[in-house]
Amino acid sequence: MENKKGTVQCINDEILEKLSLKNRYKFLNNNLTSILKPKYFNFLRESQRFYLKFEKKHNINHTEDLYEWIPEIGKQGLITRVNNFEELGLSYEPYGITAEFMRIIATDFFDPQLVMGMGTSVLAANPLILHHENIEERLQALKDLVTGEKIGCLCITEPERGSDAVHMLTTCKENEDGSYIVNGQKIYQTNGSKADLAILYAVSEQNNGNTMAQFLVDASWEGWNVERINIPWTPRVHVGKETFTNLRIPPEYVLGKPGLGREYLFEGLNLERLGVVLVNVAEAWNAISHATIFANMRKQFDKEILKYQGVGFPLAEMWAKTMTLTLATLHICQIIDEKMEQTGILPKSFNLAMFALASQLKSQSAKLSERVCYGCANLMAGAGLCDNTLMSDLLGISRIHQVGAGTSQMQDYIMSLGLRQLFKML
Numbered sequence: 001m002e003n004k005k006g007t008v009q010c011i012n013d014e015i016l017e018k019l020s021l022k023n024r025y026k027f028l029n030n031n032l033t034s035i036l037k038p039k040y041f042n043f044l045r046e047s048q049r050f051y052l053k054f055e056k057k058h059n060i061n062h063t064e065d066l067y068e069w070i071p072e073i074g075k076q077g078l079i080t081r082v083n084n085f086e087e088l089g090l091s092y093e094p095y096g097i098t099a100e101f102m103r104i105i106a107t108d109f110f111d112p113q114l115v116m117g118m119g120t121s122v123l124a125a126n127p128l129i130l131h132h133e134n135i136e137e138r139l140q141a142l143k144d145l146v147t148g149e150k151i152g153c154l155c156i157t158e159p160e161r162g163s164d165a166v167h168m169l170t171t172c173k174e175n176e177d178g179s180y181i182v183n184g185q186k187i188y189q190t191n192g193s194k195a196d197l198a199i200l201y202a203v204s205e206q207n208n209g210n211t212m213a214q215f216l217v218d219a220s221w222e223g224w225n226v227e228r229i230n231i232p233w234t235p236r237v238h239v240g241k242e243t244f245t246n247l248r249i250p251p252e253y254v255l256g257k258p259g260l261g262r263e264y265l266f267e268g269l270n271l272e273r274l275g276v277v278l279v280n281v282a283e284a285w286n287a288i289s290h291a292t293i294f295a296n297m298r299k300q301f302d303k304e305i306l307k308y309q310g311v312g313f314p315l316a317e318m319w320a321k322t323m324t325l326t327l328a329t330l331h332i333c334q335i336i337d338e339k340m341e342q343t344g345i346l347p348k349s350f351n352l353a354m355f356a357l358a359s360q361l362k363s364q365s366a367k368l369s370e371r372v373c374y375g376c377a378n379l380m381a382g383a384g385l386c387d388n389t390l391m392s393d394l395l396g397i398s399r400i401h402q403v404g405a406g407t408s409q410m411q412d413y414i415m416s417l418g419l420r421q422l423f424k425m426l
């Protein structure tokens, strides 16, 4: 039964039973079966089977410490599928951005906050895929993140530098032995107060993005201090504020010296924003699956509420918008996977075009997820707002996606710059 949180039951037994993870997966699969290639549909089903067993085995009620689940999920190869990780001896199949989409949808239906925590470990792993240079410490860190043995975070935002991330105040100073000393502060790092490993950006000259460096940091080192921030909409996800006091970074952990950091930061941004798109689409489907099951069962005035136009029509519209965005997302995923298959790397020109595409999809999907999660909860009324189902988690988490990975205003700004560039090409 779905009444997860051990609080007062508001929804009747019959409907709670029908809202099971198994039934919500079935609803999703019936929507996607005709549009997915068998390889991806089979992987989606395989991931779902894992979470169905996991839910049963641990008798999950979604109040648990989600970080404790991550090693077991890692053993199953379900932390990330952006790569096959052959260099780590893993050989994941299928892999790529479409496979990652499937992994995220299956995970989100199980627990939306888990997706946020696990997803940020992936953001810490991604720079290591590109910049490990076969150095043992980096490969070990990558393996630990990908297999869930360790938790990662990404340190870009600072207390005084949010949207203006390039003009950092956190400094790094090189020692004679090639190590660096970092001083400064970061804020709002997802996983920050749980992280074992971090990707950290700092500049050798304050406010000068051209002097930015990229580091891998072990959070157990002296000089790393972290406080937990409370984000009430995602109460089970740790978010941190970190202070660095003469934090020494050994040479093996310097992924990009001053001068390379800015390029490395931007090369990861498209993938990060696309990752947020996948999460947004997953959340919208999760909310629609709840609302559809509920509206088909809940009766008022002796009729299922879906049959009233006031309920059925807005639900149908949210369904149509979610499917439309799913098709667009699958299309871009397919293009990326094909390019990666052909050349092993995204061509620079395509990566540039991706800047506008990632911003367009990120801003639209964040708005859609927020509207659909709220819209579905609203149609479910009391049942959507109480904590008997994951709708309360979806309501909270869908409200933060316009801020993380660059605010909607910044996406609009990037897109307006794109329109200017296109005009100049005439």
Ligand SMILES: Cc1cc2nc3c(=O)[nH]c(=O)nc-3n(C[C@H](O)[C@H](O)[C@H](O)COP(=O)(O)OP(=O)(O)OC[C@H]3O[C@@H](n4cnc5c(N)ncnc54)[C@H](O)[C@@H]3O)c2cc1C
Residues within 6 Å of the ligand: 120, 153, 154, 155, 156, 157, 159, 161, 162, 163, 164, 187, 188, 189, 190, 191, 231, 239, 400, 403, 404, 405, 406, 407, 408, 409, 410, 413
């Ligand atoms: C839950 C959560 C998780 C996060 N996770 C991470 C993480 O893992 N790692 C990390 O480094 N950061 C993370 N962040 C930080 C996030 O990326 C920043 O919050 C975001 O970039 C905005 O910065 P800010 O909050 O300082 O707002 P500010 O930059 O101060 O912006 C305030 C307002 O001004 C607007 N604004 C600013 N500049 C412009 C402009 N030029 N044009 C128009 N409008 C503008 C913004 O859109 C916003 O509305 C997270 C944030 C949250 C809330």
